[in-house]
Amino acid sequence: MKKSVNIGLIGLGVIGTGVAKVLIERNKRVSEQAGCPIVLKKVAEKDLNKKHDVDINPNLLTTNADDILSDADIDIVIELIGGERPALDFVKKALASGKHVVTANKELISKHGPELFALADANKVDILYEASVGGGIPLTNSFKQDLLASNITSIQAIINGTTNYILSNMAKEGIEFNEAVKRAQALGYAEADPTNDIEGVDAMYKVAILATLAFRTTVTPDDVYLEGISKVAKRDFEYAKELGYAIKLMAIAKKENGAIELRVHPTFVPEDLLMAQVNGVFNAVQVEGDLVGRVIFYGQGAGPQPTSSAIVTDVINIAQDILLGYSRRPKFKLNTAKQIKPMADINTRYYIRINVADTPGVLAQIAKTLGDEQISIASAIQKAVDEKTQSAELVLMTHFARESAMQSALAKLESLSAVREVSNFIRVEA
Amino acid sequence: MKKSVNIGLIGLGVIGTGVAKVLIERNKRVSEQAGCPIVLKKVAEKDLNKKHDVDINPNLLTTNADDILSDADIDIVIELIGGERPALDFVKKALASGKHVVTANKELISKHGPELFALADANKVDILYEASVGGGIPLTNSFKQDLLASNITSIQAIINGTTNYILSNMAKEGIEFNEAVKRAQALGYAEADPTNDIEGVDAMYKVAILATLAFRTTVTPDDVYLEGISKVAKRDFEYAKELGYAIKLMAIAKKENGAIELRVHPTFVPEDLLMAQVNGVFNAVQVEGDLVGRVIFYGQGAGPQPTSSAIVTDVINIAQDILLGYSRRPKFKLNTAKQIKPMADINTRYYIRINVADTPGVLAQIAKTLGDEQISIASAIQKAVDEKTQSAELVLMTHFARESAMQSALAKLESLSAVREVSNFIRVEA
Numbered sequence: 001m002k003k004s005v006n007i008g009l010i011g012l013g014v015i016g017t018g019v020a021k022v023l024i025e026r027n028k029r030v031s032e033q034a035g036c037p038i039v040l041k042k043v044a045e046k047d048l049n050k051k052h053d054v055d056i057n058p059n060l061l062t063t064n065a066d067d068i069l070s071d072a073d074i075d076i077v078i079e080l081i082g083g084e085r086p087a088l089d090f091v092k093k094a095l096a097s098g099k100h101v102v103t104a105n106k107e108l109i110s111k112h113g114p115e116l117f118a119l120a121d122a123n124k125v126d127i128l129y130e131a132s133v134g135g136g137i138p139l140t141n142s143f144k145q146d147l148l149a150s151n152i153t154s155i156q157a158i159i160n161g162t163t164n165y166i167l168s169n170m171a172k173e174g175i176e177f178n179e180a181v182k183r184a185q186a187l188g189y190a191e192a193d194p195t196n197d198i199e200g201v202d203a204m205y206k207v208a209i210l211a212t213l214a215f216r217t218t219v220t221p222d223d224v225y226l227e228g229i230s231k232v233a234k235r236d237f238e239y240a241k242e243l244g245y246a247i248k249l250m251a252i253a254k255k256e257n258g259a260i261e262l263r264v265h266p267t268f269v270p271e272d273l274l275m276a277q278v279n280g281v282f283n284a285v286q287v288e289g290d291l292v293g294r295v296i297f298y299g300q301g302a303g304p305q306p307t308s309s310a311i312v313t314d315v316i317n318i319a320q321d322i323l324l325g326y327s328r329r330p331k332f333k334l335n336t337a338k339q340i341k342p343m344a345d346i347n348t349r350y351y352i353r354i355n356v357a358d359t360p361g362v363l364a365q366i367a368k369t370l371g372d373e374q375i376s377i378a379s380a381i382q383k384a385v386d387e388k389t390q391s392a393e394l395v396l397m398t399h400f401a402r403e404s405a406m407q408s409a410l411a412k413l414e415s416l417s418a419v420r421e422v423s424n425f426i427r428v429e430a
Numbered sequence: 431m432k433k434s435v436n437i438g439l440i441g442l443g444v445i446g447t448g449v450a451k452v453l454i455e456r457n458k459r460v461s462e463q464a465g466c467p468i469v470l471k472k473v474a475e476k477d478l479n480k481k482h483d484v485d486i487n488p489n490l491l492t493t494n495a496d497d498i499l500s501d502a503d504i505d506i507v508i509e510l511i512g513g514e515r516p517a518l519d520f521v522k523k524a525l526a527s528g529k530h531v532v533t534a535n536k537e538l539i540s541k542h543g544p545e546l547f548a549l550a551d552a553n554k555v556d557i558l559y560e561a562s563v564g565g566g567i568p569l570t571n572s573f574k575q576d577l578l579a580s581n582i583t584s585i586q587a588i589i590n591g592t593t594n595y596i597l598s599n600m601a602k603e604g605i606e607f608n609e610a611v612k613r614a615q616a617l618g619y620a621e622a623d624p625t626n627d628i629e630g631v632d633a634m635y636k637v638a639i640l641a642t643l644a645f646r647t648t649v650t651p652d653d654v655y656l657e658g659i660s661k662v663a664k665r666d667f668e669y670a671k672e673l674g675y676a677i678k679l680m681a682i683a684k685k686e687n688g689a690i691e692l693r694v695h696p697t698f699v700p701e702d703l704l705m706a707q708v709n710g711v712f713n714a715v716q717v718e719g720d721l722v723g724r725v726i727f728y729g730q731g732a733g734p735q736p737t738s739s740a741i742v743t744d745v746i747n748i749a750q751d752i753l754l755g756y757s758r759r760p761k762f763k764l765n766t767a768k769q770i771k772p773m774a775d776i777n778t779r780y781y782i783r784i785n786v787a788d789t790p791g792v793l794a795q796i797a798k799t800l801g802d803e804q805i806s807i808a809s810a811i812q813k814a815v816d817e818k819t820q821s822a823e824l825v826l827m828t829h830f831a832r833e834s835a836m837q838s839a840l841a842k843l844e845s846l847s848a849v850r851e852v853s854n855f856i857r858v859e860a
Contacts, residue, residue, distance in 0.1 A: 022579055022721065032763075033578045130576070136722035138568070138576035145575075146560070146568035148463045149452055149742035274728065277707050291452065291739040292566035292729065298704065299725035309721040312579035333462075 002075075004037040005319040008068030008099075010090060011080035012045035012052050015104060015131075015311075018304030019078060021054045022312050030312060034319035042068045069093045076318055078311060079103040088112055095119045095127065100322070102314040104131035104307055110208040114218040114334055126321065128314035133206045134159060134283050136306030137299035142287075143213035150289025152214040154254040156429060159206045161281035161301045162197035163229050163249040165189045167266075168279040171246065176234045189281055199228035200249060200264040207251035210285065211262055215255050217338040219262065225343040227265035236353065236424055239381065239395045240268060243351075246276035250429060261341040268351050268428040344404035349378070349428035351397055354413065355420040358384055358392040362418045366394065369412050373405040391420055397428070432505075434467040435749040438498030438529075440520060441510035442475035442482050445534060445561075445741075448734030449508060451484045452742050460742060464749035472498045499523045506748055508741060509533040518542055525549045525557065530752070532744040534561035534737055540638040544648040544764055556751065558744035563636045564589060564713050566736030567729035572717075573643035580719025582644040584684040586859060589636045591711035591731045592627035593659050593679040595619045597696075598709040601676065606664045619711055629658035630679060630694040637681035640715065641692055645685050647768040649692060655773040657695035666783065666854055669811065669825045670698060673781075676706035680859060691771040698781050698858040774834035779808070779858035781827055784843065785850040788814055788822040792848040796824065799842050803835040821850055827858070 007023065009016060023030060023040045031037045043056055044065040068074055069090060077094040079101060081087050087108050094101050096119065103109065109116070109129045120127045130140045134157075143152075158164050166180045166189075173180075181198065184190035196202050204224045211219040229249050240247050250267035253260065269276040274296060278284040283301030288294050300306040356362045367377055381395040398406075406425070413419050437453065439446060453460060453470045461467045473486055474495040498504055499520060507524040509531060511517050517538050524531050526549065533539065539546070539559045550557045560570045573582075588594050596610045596619075603610075611628065614620035626632050634654045641649040659679050670677050680697035683690065699706040704726055708714040713731030718724050730736040786792045797807055811825040828836075836855070843849050 026579065029581075030579065136580075136719075137725055138572045141571060141576055142568045145747060146571055146743055147739070148746050149456065149460065149739045150566075151459075274704065274707055277704055289566075289739070291735045291742075293733075293736050295567055295727075295729035297725075297727060300723040303723075305721045306723050309577070309579045309719070312721075313576050316578050317575060 002036060002323060004039045005034060005075050005322055006039045006041040006073050007076050007078060007315065008042045008044070008071060008074040009040060009078045009080065010044045010065045010068060011082070012043055013080065013082075014304050015307050016045070016080040017052050017054045018308040019080065019311050020056055022308045024054065024056065030316060034316045035323045036319065038315065038319060041074055042071060044068050065090050069097060069099075074099060075322060076100045076102060076315055078315065079105060083107060084111060091116060091127070092119060095123050095125055098123050098125055100125045100318045101127040102311055102318065103127070103129050104311060105129070106132040106202070106205040106209060110205040110221050113209065113212060114336070117334065126318055128318060129209070130314050131307045131310035133209050134285060134297065135299065135301040135303065136309040137283060137285070137297045137301065139210070139285060139297060140213060142297065143210075147287065147289055147292055147295070150291040152255065152287060152289045154288045155207070155210050155214055155252070155285060156275060157207060157210060157251045157283070157285040158248050158275065158278050159251050159283050159285065159301060160197055160200070160203045160249060161283060162190045162194060163200070163203070164278065164283070165281050166198070167229060167232065167247055167249065170232070170234065171237050171241070174234060174237070177230060177232060198230055200226050203249060203251045203264045207253055207262060207264060210251070211253035211260065212334070214253065214287065215260055216333065217260070217335050219253075219260065219338065223260070223262050223340045225263040225265070229266050231424060232266050232426070233424060235393075236426065239351070239353065242381065243379070243397060244271050245269060245428070246271050247426065248275065248278070252429065259339045259341040261346050263343065263346070266426050268426055270430055273430070344402075344407070346403045347400050348403070349398055349400055350406055350425055351395065351428055352425045353423040354394045354396070355385070355423050356392050356394050357418045357420065358390045359418060363394065365416055365418055366396070366413060369416065370396075370398070370409050373401070373409040375399075375401040375405055375409055393423070432466060432753060434469045435464060435505050435752055436469045436471040436503050437506050437508060437745065438472045438474070438501065438504040439470060439508045439510065440474045440495045440498060441512070442473055443510065444734050445737050446475070446510040447482050447484050448738040449510065449741050450486055452738045454484065454486065460746060464746045465753045466749065468745065468749060471504055472501060474498050495520050499527060499529075504529060505752060506530045506532060506745055508745065509535060513537060514541060521546060521557070522549060525553050525555055528553050528555055530555045530748045531557040532741055532748065533557070533559050534741060535559070536562040536632070536635040536639060540635040540651050543639065543642060544766070547764065556748055558748060559639070560744050561737045561740035563639050564715060564727065565729065565731040565733060566739040567713060567715065567727045567731065569640070569715060569727060570643060572727065573640075577717065577719055577722055577725070580721040582685065582717060582719045584718045585637070585640050585644055585682070585715065586705060587637060587640060587681040587713070587715040588678050588705065588708050589681050589713050589715065589731060590627055590630070590633045590679060591713060592620045592624060593630070593633070594708065594713070595711045596628070597659060597662065597677055597679060600662070600664065601667050601671070604664060604667070607660060607662060628660055630656050633679060633681045633694045637683055637692060637694060640681070641683035641690065642764070644683065644717065645690055646763065647690070647765050649683075649690065649768065653690070653692050653770045655693040655695070659696050661854060662696050662856070663854065665823070666856065669781070669783065672811065673809070673827060674701050675699060675858070676701050677856065678705065678708070682859065689769045689771040691776050693773065693776070696856050698856055700860055703860070774832075774837070776833045777830050778833070779828055779830055780836055780855055781825065781858055782855045783853040784824045784826070785815070785853050786822050786824050787848045787850065788820045789848060793824065795846055795848055796826070796843060799846065800826075800828070800839050803831070803839040805829075805831040805835055805839055823853070
């Protein structure tokens with residue numbers, strides 16, 4: 001029986017520091033859960049001059065990740081440098097050397113997951129990534145172990161805390177997008193360059209990981225239709241409220257007749273649904289399965305403590321397996337065949353906000369344009385906005401329509417003389 | 431390597447029928463997930479004359495559970511007869527014969543869990559019970575595998591669908607308790623004799639199971655303070671709404687300085703919290719841990735389909751372990767020491783509704799009585815209710831107070847001449 005399980009940690013940023021703290025300060029607890037001592041043996045960090053808020057024996061520190069990857073005594077490598085390279089090379093080398101890997105790297109797993117899972121299999125080790133989606137919320141094990149009997153039909157997820165904070169703040173304070181971004185930055189909820197969050201890239205990585213888990217197939221970020229939140233305006237929130245909706249950046253994955261639809265975009269969510277009540281930096285993942293029905297997992301999707309919780313849990317699970325002399329759990333088999341539904345083919349409802357000339361017959365003209373594309377209107381609100389320019393704002397909620405028809409209708413609407421501008425259109429989910 | 435994993439199912443009621451359907455109709459899927467054929471080999475049901483909505487080969491049916499318990503070819507026994515006896519005898523015999531057990535029996539697990547876990551250990555088999563709490567919501571694995579790094583400090587759970595349906599309906603429709611019970615019965619959400627649900631017994635079993643998982647100690651139903659929902663009145667909902675609260679039957683388990691407090695009672699929950707938005711027959715379990723923060727698991731807590739999802743998942747997990755030749759997961763160790771906090775020692779806030787004589791000085795008298803017990807008032811509402819009898823209703827929200835002080839104050843209030851009746855008092859959680 002092994003006397004200890006030895007850990008090499010690569011990356012001592014905010015999350016790495018949090019993980020090191022847990023492994024050091026809660027060593028007794030962690031070791032008890034694992035069944036043997038868990039020893040943090042080496043920590044690789046490029047910039048050792050930076051101050052780190054954790055008391056690590058200086059002898060454990062190195063600037064060279066290879067000191068960990070080449071150390072035959074290290075059983076589990078925790079990769080926390082993020083990004084695609086050199087993380088991919090490090091993780092591959094670790095797996096190829098028969099080391100287990102724990103990672104929080106959503107870009108890596110979403111882009112290279114299947115390749116890495118196969119490499120792990122071939123080397124009889126495991127690669128776990130609970131922290132890559134939803135921080136401390138148990139998600140990967142739920143899909144790998146708990147929801148096995150159901151055919152999963154859909155995932156709707158709020159999985160980016162930054163955008164959820166911004167949108168919640170716009171709704172609550174009645175402010176415009178740019179102002180909300182500034183406030184989020186001031187509070188540390190958005191980065192100096194928030195592009196990856198507000199354009200939905202982070203959510204795209206995460207939904208690819210969730211869809212791969214849920215549908216047992218190799219979904220990649222390229223398969224996901226992507227639209228960020230920067231065009232959502234204060235006025236959209238006003239109409240959403242009037243109509244009984246919240247606006248959320250939803251990551252959606254659905255499976256119907258073998259085809260998978262994947263999209264990340266601002267979404268109208270009926271305000272009586274629990275998902276509409278998920279505010280601030282919190283995350284929530286709603287899963288629907290044919291037996292289990294609707295299940296929601298909610299919690300903190302980011303931050304060093306919840307993320308450490310997930311990473312250390314992965315470490316404990318692998319350590320338990322190592323002690324049992326048992327390699328790679330058989331839980332999770334991927335089918336490489338997949339059929340991605342083109343965005344043009346999705347069916348959903350739409351909110352459309354149009355700036356029109358305030359003259360008779362405008363609504364009839366617009367309704368006809370939509371009708372020609374088989375899109376029917378569920379409700380309409382018209383408000384005068386500027387008497388001088390005689391413009392009005394027309395807000396339409398449609399019944400279910402096909403995306404291709406809607407895109408075609410939007411192009412035609414733009415060309416109507418009475419339409420000054422299609423100000424926004426947002427998809428609606430229930 | 432084993433060619434198949436053989437199942438014996440005891441109990442063909444609503445849930446048993448659902449499980450048999452999944453094992454038969456989804457056999458390909460279930461077997462694929464398990465890694466080998468899962469064979470439903472025998473089904474024991476006392477009353478074979480009853481019609482069952484599943485197409486089972488009549489040769490598999492028996493009226494004698496012992497045909498399953500004595501069959502050396504059966505690897506996993508699924509116990510779905512419910513109740514304490516004879517379920518306990520069946521499960522003990524199964525474990526003692528080296529059979530794994532899957533059960534949905536909350537009474538059995540909450541009362542005899544530790545004894546059964548030890549018996550399973552001694553016989554190198556497993557006993558899983560995901561379906562005993564929260565239907566298809568993944569809970570037991572989340573505690574056993576996912577929330578390992580955190581010190582769990584509290585659980586607040588809505589884990590009885592019948593009472594949540596009744597309370598949601600009272601809130602929404604403005605009806606009294608008896609009427610809401612009748613409506614729930616008409617819809618099949620409450621049994622003809624709903625005592626176990628409305629008096630909180632079902633929730634008590636479930637919170638004992640959750641607390642055992644969360645705190646790693648042997649909590650039993652006897653440790654839980656219990657109060658049902660039958661005294662919650664329409665008027666309480668009116669005041670709750672006015673004050674910004676929902677009323678829920680909450681199952682609460684908290685741990686502080688080593689002492690565990692356990693209670694099931696009607697509870698005021700601030701309506702801006704997600705838990706206040708859990709309506710109808712849905713369940714939700716909110717867990718707080720020092721690293722993971724606040725996590726909520728939400729879903730359908732009952733019904734044959736969600737429950738089957740949990741049971742079949744347990745079967746698949748055990749089958750995977752059998753195929754790996756690996757007995758009893760090492761995940762979950764119980765500490766038998768426990769310290770239960772007496773109800774008198776808990777600290778919480780209170781809502782008190784008092785019928786008083788509508789005369790000057792009443793509020794001062796009541797405030798003094800509370801003040802003498804170190805209870806301070808956070809807010810007060812007074813409403814005239816009956817001019818003829820000159821009675822008024824006084825509603826008080828207190829700051830945090832000790833339960834023993836509150837009980838003492840309530841007794842004193844009852845004896846004040848100006849107090850006609852303490853109509854209700856309900857604890858408040860945030």
